[in-house]
Every structure is written in C-alpha cells, then in structure tokens.
Amino acid sequence: MGRQTGPRCKICRREKEKLFLKGEKCATEKCPFSRRSAAGGKRGRMPLRMSEYGIRLREKQKARRIYGLTERQFEKYFDEASARKESTAEMLFAFLERRLDNVVFRAGFVESRRSARQVVHHGGILVNGKKVDVPSYRVREGDAIKVAASAVPIMQLVQKKMPDYTAPAWLTVTGEGEAKVASIPKRSEIDTAIEDHLIVEYYSR
Structure with a gap:
C-alpha cells in the first residue's frame, strides 16, 4: 500500500478523528472534519461493530498515516523495533520520531x-x-x-x-x-494519540 496522496481531510474522516495532517488549519473552525466527520457515503448509517482484527488494523493505519509512511516503510520500522531488547512500542515510536x-x-x-x-x-x-x-x-x-x-x-x-x-x-x-x-525521545514524551499495544498485537497475530 502506497503513501496517501489524496485529500488529507478524507483520511481523518476515515479514522473518525483529527490526525492534524494539515497543521494549524486543523485547529481552526475552517477544518472540514469539524463540519463533517463522517466518512464519505456513510452519513446516517448505523456504525458497524469492528472486529478485534479491525480495531488493531485501524490503529496501525492511523499511526502510519500520521507519520505519512507507506505500508512497507512502517512495517520495516516495526521489524527493526521488534528485534531490539527494549519495548517494541517504545522503540517503534522512537524511530518514527527521529x-x-x-x-x-x-x-x-x-x-x-x-x-x-x-x-x-x-x-x-x-x-x-x-x-x-x-x-x-x-x-x-x-x-x-x-x-x-x-x-x-x-x-x-x-x-x-x-x-x-x-x-x-x-x-x-x-x-x-x-x-x-x-x-532520544521516550514514548511518554510523544503526544501522538495512538494505542501502541494494538499495533504490536496486529503484527504479532
């Protein structure tokens, strides 16, 4: 899967939360997500209950999109982090932040x-x-x-x-x-709103 090149706001709607991909504009009233948060074509529908796999996948996708990486790039970072003795999640985000x-x-x-x-x-x-x-x-x-x-x-x-x-x-x-x-950035110093244990569980399946 390649890097997302389309409209940034569609990504936020897909993840159902602001990912602040457009900088300052995301914190203003001009942010399209604030006016229309539902994913395209899904307004008015009952939300579907997501499977455990789906929850983990969405969290991984959210992290990948926040940092603007391709699937291959993100997986490479995870593989490198999991090969270390330290916490996989700690190392993953240290690599991403650096x-x-x-x-x-x-x-x-x-x-x-x-x-x-x-x-x-x-x-x-x-x-x-x-x-x-x-x-x-x-x-x-x-x-x-x-x-x-x-x-x-x-x-x-x-x-x-x-x-x-x-x-x-x-x-x-x-x-x-x-x-x-x-x-070296520690996970506690990184304000990225990601449940990193779900990413570890996704790749450990």
Whole structure:
C-alpha cells in the first residue's frame, strides 16, 4: 500500500478523528472534519461493530498515516523495533520520531509533516552543518538541525501563525531556525494519540 496522496481531510474522516495532517488549519473552525466527520457515503448509517482484527488494523493505519509512511516503510520500522531488547512500542515510536521530517515538524519550522518532507527533499535542512535531503534520515542525540537560507521564509511564515508553539522535551530549539536533539525521545514524551499495544498485537497475530 502506497503513501496517501489524496485529500488529507478524507483520511481523518476515515479514522473518525483529527490526525492534524494539515497543521494549524486543523485547529481552526475552517477544518472540514469539524463540519463533517463522517466518512464519505456513510452519513446516517448505523456504525458497524469492528472486529478485534479491525480495531488493531485501524490503529496501525492511523499511526502510519500520521507519520505519512507507506505500508512497507512502517512495517520495516516495526521489524527493526521488534528485534531490539527494549519495548517494541517504545522503540517503534522512537524511530518514527527521529525521522528528519518529523524533527523539522516537531521543532515548529513547518506546520505539517508533509510540508517537512518537501522542505527536506528540496535541501532546506542542514544536520550538523551538512545538507541532508532524505526525509527518513534518522537523527541522533546531540545532532544540530538548522533551516537553510532557502527555507527561512517558510519557517518565518509558520512561526507567525504559531507564536506559542512549544517543542517537545527531547528537542531543544536553540535559536531562530535552529534546534538540537537533546535526547532520544521516550514514548511518554510523544503526544501522538495512538494505542501502541494494538499495533504490536496486529503484527504479532
């Protein structure tokens, strides 16, 4: 299954909750999900009871869509996490959060992970002073992230829209367009509303 390329709001309606895929707009009254939360063609129908498998599948799909990954990419992260001695769920989300596109989003330099991927892909981000154009690049503790001159106007526009944004504890914003990975993110520091045990159960079936 490939990456979702259609309208973002349809994804939220399918999952029956806001996934905040469009940044600031999702928190305003302009958000289409707030006006019409039912999935297309299903308004007025009685909700069907989902099977245990369906519940686990939906949670996995929700996580995959939040981070904007293909099925193959997500499964690869899970396989790597399950091979570690630590908690599979803990490692899975640590890997997902340490993707460069996610770090750029979490730092508040852009308003969505989708925008972050575009900025990274077009060479708008430096890691330890070197341009990195691979969205899946995994940052390490101590890495310095900086917005390149070409992407500064985008960042400034976003920061005007979100003046009160606060980065997570594991990521320190050290200056305008600069951030540092202070530590490896822990699951308790990640605000993604996912029941991760359901994902583990899905792949363990």
